[in-house]
Amino acid sequence: MLSRKQKHILLKFFSMFSVVRGYNILMMVVAQYLASIYILAHDKSVKEVIFDVNLLMLVLASSAVIAGGYIINNFYDSEKDLINRPQKSMLDKLVSQNTKLSFYFVLNFIAVILASYVSFKAVLFFSVYIFAIWLYSHKLKRLPFIGNLTSAVLTITPFFVIFIYYKNFEHVIFVHAMFLFLIISMRELTKDLENIKGDLAQNYHTIPIVYGEKASKLMLTALGILTLVPALLLIYKFQIGKMSYFFYFSLALLMVFQLLLWRSHSKLQYLILHNILKVIILAGVVSIPLIDISLVLDKITLIV
Known part of the structure; x- marks a missing residue:
């Protein structure tokens, strides 16, 4: 049997997993690798793609930025989600806003460090991506058309970085x-x-x-x-x-x-x-x- 403290820690883990939409991030990682193997780098062997360290860094950096994006989006939408998704909001609130924001900055910092392994251009790319997600969460999502267009572009951006990496046009x-x-x-x-x-x-x-x-x-x-x-x-x-x-x-x-x-x-x-x-x-x-x-x-x- 789990102790009360262990149950509390486990609930907080599930709360943070809910905030960062861990299932979506996992799907994105799988999608990036499958797209790389079968579409973007189809001329390379499966082994070359899977063991490409630069690709791994780009995928991990994308995952960190996306997780951070879900956190900052959750931060700005906390009041709205109480109305639209009351049950999920109750789970998300098990982790304090200060903890979420701290995790948000840590994830973005990790993303930049991972990108720096690939190139300075990758650092600039992910820096712009981080800023764009914050701007969308803070302001753009409240606007008709612009919010929808920005959200769609930000969603496919992780594929765009892989596309640029392999230069497949x-x-x-x-x-x-x-x-x-x-x-x-x-x-x-x-x-x-x-x-x-x-x-x-x-x-x-x-x-x-x-x-x-x-x-x-x-x-x-x-x-x-x-x-x-x-x-x-x-x-x-x-x-x-x-x-x-x-x-x-x-x-x-x-x-x-x-x-x-x-x-x-x-x-x-x-x-x-x-x-x-x-x-x-x-x-x-x-x-x-x-x-x-x-x-x-x-x-x-x-x-x-």
């Missing part, structure tokens, strides 16, 4: 990025619909609050139609192997999303829509190896 990468950007933009707007109550109470000027739910749904429909462009290009124009099945799956889910969207009015219904987009993103990560199934089969053969 193939067209297929930009089309993949376009699809991801559009899905994330839809997710951010859906989150705004989901969080109207808290945003309104805290004077956030999000798209649903400024322009209304109907206008937001029209924008989501337009974004959904736009995703057809990169999805169909990837299926029919580029060689993406069996990952084409993921895009068929995504288009089917997006059709379901659109059907449910115009029938949704409550927080729970918008949460379901949000989860549909999260499933698409998660499925996209785990399906990356399908681009070159031969690499997967080779690894299975070696294991057997």
Whole structure:
């Protein structure tokens, strides 16, 4: 049996894990490595990519900055989250704001140190990334359009740093990025619909609050139609192997999303829509190896 002190420490650990969204960071790490192996550095062997110390430093620095970003976002949104996510807020409050801020500065410092191993340009990149996340959390997220656009850009930035590192400028990468950007933009707007109550109470000027739910749904429909462009290009124009099945799956889910969207009015219904987009993103990560199934089969053969 755990002592009372041990239980308290364990609860604080889960509280901080909740604040930094540890599950999201883990998914980002996996996504960065899979994207590196199968897309950005497909001309290199799996071993070269996995044991690339510079890549490891960039991935760890990205993870530290993202964790810090979740902390500072939690700090500024604490009052709003009490309304939108009361249960999660109670768990998050087990760790004091001072402790969270201290951890925030430590994580950003660690990120800069890790980046310095790669190059001075990497240090500048992550310094700008840290500042951009703070600016978004402090001010930009309260603004319609700018907040949504900034959030989507910040979300794909960890992939951008790997893209710059490998200097791979193939067209297929930009089309993949376009699809991801559009899905994330839809997710951010859906989150705004989901969080109207808290945003309104805290004077956030999000798209649903400024322009209304109907206008937001029209924008989501337009974004959904736009995703057809990169999805169909990837299926029919580029060689993406069996990952084409993921895009068929995504288009089917997006059709379901659109059907449910115009029938949704409550927080729970918008949460379901949000989860549909999260499933698409998660499925996209785990399906990356399908681009070159031969690499997967080779690894299975070696294991057997």
